[in-house]
Amino acid sequence: MSVLLIAEHNNKEVKSFTLNAITAASQIDQDLHVLLIGHNADDVAKSLSEVPLVKKVLHMDNEIYENYIAENYTSAILKHADKYSYIVCSANTFGKNLMPRIAALLDISQVSDIIKVIAPDTFLRPIYAGNAFATVKSNDEKKCITIRPTSFEAAETTGGSAEIEKVDAADKTENTKFVNREEIKSDRPELGTARIVISGGRGLQSGENFKLITDVADKLNAAIGASRAAVDAGYITNEHQVGQTGKVVVPDLYIAVGISGAIQHLAGMKESKVIVAINKDGEAPIFSVADYGLEADLFEALPQFLEELNKLNTIQK
């Protein structure tokens, strides 16, 4: 019985959600190995080996893994699947893309997006945009599981000294080619892990008006989120979308501005510790999940909010 966790990284650093997945995986079984598939990613291997919960790092280094292609990762993982009872990764776009391909080839019914480990074969997972929680028991002998990263703490990253074993590369697909990746670089905290998130919706009315949001975000050192409506309307790019088909966030403070609160948006933020809603429609569903609701015109409220924040002597960062 042991767990093989698939690391997400950019050949330089481990992605933070992998650390959350490590915590969840170790709750399933402490005999936890991490498979790192990459190119010139020795620093990543070293940092994974220093995670105390990790017992061993399998490092597969080859130029075919310079970019993440699900087909190439799948054949790499299948080379090692025999020896493990669980194959696990994070339920973000990385793991959602990858795990079902592995599960199908192993003839396993995958358990997606778990938020709690109840027993080694029993898990809690949200369904219907988080409007119901299902307790599910997997009866497959081997299990493929993806983990909702925001439901588990990130693992400690120092103090461990796991063995790093170099392993051979697997076959390369000829049918999928990486073309390019447009990453928007930002100095702000990452949306998925930020302590404070401020999100804008259709109420912002334009991309330019998102400046009202960014000004407050700068002051609070917050990440910027958006409703699907705002992304669909082109006010802001897709990686900011919070919701059922976007990102799930669980910050200490979530500020929803000009967001009505459609079911699919609530799915991405309603586990936040404190929720603030600013909306001029007092009947908007967002108020039903808000700890503090302010019925106001956002174009007046946001500048005032910034002004009030500026009056404070200290702000937690």
Next chain:
Amino acid sequence: MKILVAVKRVIDYNVQIRVKEDGSGVVTDNVKMSTNPPDDNAIEEAVKIKEAGKASEIIAVTVGEEKAQETVRKALAVGADRGIHVKVDSVLEPLAVSKILKKIVEKENPDLVFMGKQAIDDDCNQTGQMLAAHLNWPQATFASKIEVKENSLEVTREVDEGLETIEVNTPAIVTCDLRLNEPRYASLPNIMKAKKKPIEQINASDLGVDTNPRIEHIKIEEPPKRKAGIKVSSVEELVQKLKNEAKVI
């Protein structure tokens, strides 16, 4: 070029679902059902490709109970040419659905298979990738832009960091994001015409596929409720509450 589009019938995205008191599932009686939203985008994209003269036929397929035919009929009304309804009596896991779809692909030999990236009921996000695996076809998931080339597709995918573009050789599977396009509404004449388009019915049990569940649903329950919040009357009050009561800023 032939495009197969898989569609699923789900509880309408606007319905606030209710959990059954006995913990066995959610209430579906007298609840509005619709096509899974990103499946509408999958159909729309196929129709656009056909309108651009790059596809010759669109087949809509669903796996579900008797009424699931409605979703196929809707696909026919917006431009699919014919339908296939694989009848099942119970709710299947994505693994079983992907095995059924593999049989349909083997029968129909499409060049492309499109479907939504995720069903909004079970939120599994598995079927397309699983089908790609069974067929050993390339997969382009979470597509927000598709460019049809000769023997390949260039697909822009929505990923956590932004956008990624990959090129996949056909035949290929594409799972569609909601931003791929703006699904059209069916016009009344087209709804009437769709009634004459053929829908082939196939019993899942005749396909020789193992559809037995591997996952037991022990309990379905409501998530913990948030305690009711308050309305504040001014921005000043809001900031004071956040500072002194919630202590988050």
